[in-house]
Amino acid sequence: MQKPIIIAISGASGSGKSLFTQNLCLKLGQNNQEILVLQEDHYYKAQDHISVEKRADTNYDHPDAFEHDLLADHLSQLLGNKPIQYPSYCYKTHTRLKEFETIKQAPIIIIEGIMLLTQVHLFDYFDLKVFVDTAPDVCLMRRMLRDTQERGRTIESVAKQYETTVKPMYHKFIEPSKNFADLIIPHGGENHLAVDVVSAFLLNPQNGSLIHG
Numbered sequence: 001m002q003k004p005i006i007i008a009i010s011g012a013s014g015s016g017k018s019l020f021t022q023n024l025c026l027k028l029g030q031n032n033q034e035i036l037v038l039q040e041d042h043y044y045k046a047q048d049h050i051s052v053e054k055r056a057d058t059n060y061d062h063p064d065a066f067e068h069d070l071l072a073d074h075l076s077q078l079l080g081n082k083p084i085q086y087p088s089y090c091y092k093t094h095t096r097l098k099e100f101e102t103i104k105q106a107p108i109i110i111i112e113g114i115m116l117l118t119q120v121h122l123f124d125y126f127d128l129k130v131f132v133d134t135a136p137d138v139c140l141m142r143r144m145l146r147d148t149q150e151r152g153r154t155i156e157s158v159a160k161q162y163e164t165t166v167k168p169m170y171h172k173f174i175e176p177s178k179n180f181a182d183l184i185i186p187h188g189g190e191n192h193l194a195v196d197v198v199s200a201f202l203l204n205p206q207n208g209s210l211i212h213g
């Protein structure tokens with residue numbers, strides 16, 4: 001069995017990583033490609049030891065908020081064709097859920113999340129590193145809509161979190177990590193030309209053998 005190709009998709013919160021990933025999956029699915037999507041957010045640390053009110057004050061835009069070592073273990077297990085116990089996460093209660101999902105490898109593994117390109121120790125796992133580059137004001141507007149509609153937040157809480165952690169941590173960690181990307185994609189999740197380019201790369205077996213040496 002051939003080693004899976006792992007692609008990391010990073011960028012600011014609200015930049016369009018998830019939408020880009022969905023569109024990439026649609027495109028690859030049209031070619032009957034089996035894909036596994038992992039989200040870095042599922043590796044946020046559990047916070048069961050902190051009250052729900054206090055959890056709202058955690059800095060979720062710092063690399064230390066994640067269990068990246070667990071993610072590294074999981075990528076290693078998937079590459080070794082072993083199943084993983086994939087954690088699940090709840091943005092409303094700010095902690096892990098009790099349920100785990102047993103997940104097996106696929107020929108293409110996509111992982112998306114804000115801090116992936118800040119984690120140099122993960123780079124050996126990534127065959128392709130993509131950064132979705134969208135203007136911060138556009139990201140904020142999208143996040144405001146999404147977090148109030150889907151993540152149980154108020155306009156006030158999104159605005160406060162943006163000023164206290166999301167914006168400063170973006171400039172400290174995420175924006176500089178763009179330098180580690182192999183591909184920088186403007187215009188977010190609906191950049192269909194970029195979806196075509198990345199899917200063509202992933203579908204071409206010759207590219208596959210090239211990136212695996």
Ligand SMILES: Nc1ncnc2c1ncn2[C@@H]1O[C@H](COP(=O)(O)OP(=O)(O)O)[C@@H](O)[C@H]1O
Nearest residue numbers: 013014015016017018019142146187188189190
């Ligand atoms: N190019 C785009 N045009 C319009 N809406 C978009 C675009 N890209 C993303 N969105 C929307 O913005 C919100 C945030 O995008 P999402 O893909 O969840 O961002 P991320 O995963 O980077 O946080 C979602 O509701 C998504 O549908």
Ligand SMILES: Nc1ccn([C@@H]2O[C@H](COP(=O)(O)O)[C@@H](O)[C@H]2O)c(=O)n1
Nearest residue numbers: 012013014041060061091094095114166
């Ligand atoms: N309990 C949490 C956990 C994370 N966040 C925010 O999610 C953002 C990352 O997810 P995206 O899908 O937007 O990339 C990150 O910026 C955290 O601030 C949160 O608000 N609450």
